[in-house]
Amino acid sequence: MHKTKTVFFVITILGSLITMFSNSWISMWMGLEINMMAFIPLIKKKANSATAEAAMMYFLVQSVSSSILMFSIIMSFLWENNEVMMTITFMSLLVKLGAAPFHMWVPEIMSKMDWNSCILLMTWQKIAPLSMIMNIKPQENVLMMTVMLSTAIGAIGGINQTSLRKIMAYSSINHLAWMMITMKTLNNWIMYLVMYSVMTATICMTFKKYNMMFINQINSMNLSLVEKITYMTSMMSLGGLPPFIGFLPKWMIIQAMMKTEMVVIMTIMVMFSLITLFYYMRTMSFMSMSQASLNKWLVVKSKSPLILWNILLNLSLPMSMMINFT
16 A cells, blocks of 8 residues: 555544544544545545546535534534434434435445445444444434335345445445444444454455456356355355354344344344345356366466455354354
């Protein structure tokens, strides 16, 4: 990474940390602004009109949501504990997160960015707005409506996509719903975000390594059997399929929702997760069946440590359970 990019990367992280550890709304807003202004140069690549467009779109969306946030913060000073103002604050943070129904900018921007920026947008950039939502404690019906919309749009939006970056964007919207429902049940969204971030980062790093942008590129890549298994386990883990590690946070949330008698919402969320699994499986269906047609003399045995760590991570849940039972 170039020196200036490293500086902007550090400032992006610091901006989020300021927001997380602040005890006043103004300093939280300031942290969000620092984070936004440092993230924009990370999106922009030299002599690339697509990344310039993505940076401009990101700036416009974030500045609009920041101005709405500032307006609601000032109004809440005048009317303390006003539910309308709290709802407006919550909505402005949803725009920042890219949660439904304010999600349209996320797939559009991600389709114009490189994989490194996509990883940052899907993982670290969620931390500051989510920590602010925890402080607001939004109205239950507004939160539930957002959760249901994000689950549905994240699942249905990805079905018709061939771009891997757009698929990952819709996947991110769906996982965001699971993070927000933890605010109602477990209050442990950081654990889900960490698990999701690790899984997303490993998959996106694989895409970056092989320069994959569309589904047909996965099918045409001459991957070895180990690489195929690694990719398939990573995708199924991201979808939350047992016995992979991605099932663990969903399992904890499902248990918490059953204890709080949110069975209907839980069932709907699980059903939509199956749809996300469907489009993950679609990215690898042809690849998994083409083992017989591999050119055996062209297969290069990969010695990448990324692959080994990936397999160990995805299978850590059944391994830990086996250790427990023995």
